[in-house]
Amino acid sequence: MADITSELLSRHRAPVDQSSGRSPAAGTDPQLITFVELLFFAYRDFTREADAALAEFGLGRAHHRVLHFVNRHPGLRVADLLEILKITKQSLARVLKQLVDQGWIVQKAGERDRRQRRLHATEKGVALARRLDTLQAKRVGQALAHAGVGSDGVTARFLFNMITREERALVEALLPGPIEAIAASRS
Amino acid sequence: MADITSELLSRHRAPVDQSSGRSPAAGTDPQLITFVELLFFAYRDFTREADAALAEFGLGRAHHRVLHFVNRHPGLRVADLLEILKITKQSLARVLKQLVDQGWIVQKAGERDRRQRRLHATEKGVALARRLDTLQAKRVGQALAHAGVGSDGVTARFLFNMITREERALVEALLPGPIEAIAASRS
DNA sequence: CAAATAAGTCAACATGGCTGACATAACTTC
DNA sequence: GAAGTTATGTCAGCCATGTTGACTTATTTG
Structure with a gap:
């Protein structure tokens, strides 16, 4: 490996550009842009471990989000999920159907309103949700502990x-x- | 609009489920899962404004990321972008080609190593990058101010x-x- | 000169968004 | 009880953005 990293890592001593600086967004506190970048990197890595675990089961990030919120809020309705995730019914339907077909989630008709499909994680679904939550909670816990x-x-x-x-x-x-x-x- | 929101908003008084609680991930501090969720929601909204602005130009989030880092680090190489974004050369090539073809970014052969294509935002590219940075910086600045x-x-x-x-x-x-x-x- | 490196390219595929149109069952209202 | 509204599901197709694998070209380096 020889090596991109070395050039990036040495930027403070040997900048890639003669002008050596960053182009600031005029009128914007340049420090804030650093926070914008940190948020990008934080989120990039936040999702990586869980994505890898999900891939073991042929699931993706979209499945994770649905399973997570259903596990957290047993009895959640489809309409609630749409509000939370801000995606369309059709996008949700695709992943939800897979989660139900594969036994991660079950649907039960609402008691008062039988049109509703109240969603619940199965035992298997709860186990996966916990595993993924634990991965992400550990990362967050570690980051908080050093903040x-x-x-x-x-x-x-x-x-x-x-x-x-x-x-x-x-x-x-x-x-x-x-x-x-x-x-x-x-x- | 009658109304999902009302049910979600009233959850503390009228929980959707008899058990009324969340399924905790055993062994994980349940508070940390709240931070995991906050990070999801924060990022969901962090990207929305910029996405909307990009759509005006027929660009997407992937273009934004490339333009942002090129603007921040004039002279950045393709290999550096791959390290930063953690995507494949082929994925990058698609959006980078569009950014170059449409005049947001220019490539200049490296001076020492003419195999390199040092990337620079054009005047138009800088303007767009600044606009997007400003949107996101404002949101971050506001959030920090109230934290x-x-x-x-x-x-x-x-x-x-x-x-x-x-x-x-x-x-x-x-x-x-x-x-x-x-x-x-x-x- | 041979090998390694930086970058680009072609082809094919997966995931997860989107729109638009339409179907079904159950609840609500007049 | 008929008519309208709501909750959900579904079909069909499109787009953005990620992936793998194989191969090319120009250039630098040993």
């Missing part, structure tokens, strides 16, 4: 405020409690 | 530590300085 004083509160609030304002109430309703309670709890 | 005491340092360290350990040095080399300098600067 410094007040990391839980700050991180919870930061991520929550990245959500589009109109969506925040909806997300908060899915969480175990108000965001401020979460921000305060593990600190 | 509480020490938000910059904690968030920078949190996101950086979400990156796979082996990749961190590479990312750090792309940033304007060591992560600790970034974590310390805007605090």
Whole structure:
């Protein structure tokens, strides 16, 4: 391996370009762009382990998202999933059908409204969801542990405020409690 | 609109399921799973505005990523982009070709090594990159401003530590300085 | 000069988004 | 009870963006 890495790693001493600098977005705090990049890299790696585990079963990231939220919220309806994931019914149907056919999720008609298909993870589905959750929770836990004083509160609030304002109430309703309670709890 | 939202929003009072709780991943701090979900929602919305702006030009998220890093690091090589984005040469080639054909990016043969195609954003490319950066930087800036005491340092360290350990040095080399300098600067 | 490297290319395929149109069952309203 | 609305499912096709594998070309390096 000889080696891209060496050039990238040595950039501070030997920049790739004569001008040596980054093009700043005029009017934007250049520091913020660094956070934008960090978020890209963080998410890139956040999903990689789970994706690899899912591939063992021929599943993809879309299946993961559905299984995750169904496991977290037993009895979730299809319409709820559409709100959460912001995808179309047809996109959801494709992965949901596979999850049901392969025995990860079961559908039960709603008791009050029998048009509804309340979704539940099967035993097998719960086991997979837990395995994936554990992978991602470990990464998050490790990152929080090294983030410094007040990391839980700050991180919870930061991520929550990245959500589009109109969506925040909806997300908060899915969480175990108000965001401020979460921000305060593990600190 | 009558209305999914109402059921989701009322979950704390009227849970969808008799058991009323979430299935915890045994052995995993259940609070951490909340952070996993927050990261999903944060990223979901982080990308939406920029995606919409890109659609005006018939471009997608993949184009954005390439344009962003080329703009940030003028003279970047194809091999560097592959390392950063973790995609294959063929995937990159497709979007890069479009960006070059449409005049967002130009390629210049390397001076020392004429096999290289050093990439640069054109004036038009810089303008678009800035516009997108500004959108995302504003969102991040707003989220940081409401995240509480020490938000910059904690968030920078949190996101950086979400990156796979082996990749961190590479990312750090792309940033304007060591992560600790970034974590310390805007605090 | 031979080998290694940087980049590009062709072909085929998978995943997961999208639109539009239509079907079915069950609930709600008049 | 008929008519309208709602929850869900489905067919068909398209697009963006990822993948593998095989091969080419130009250039640098040993």
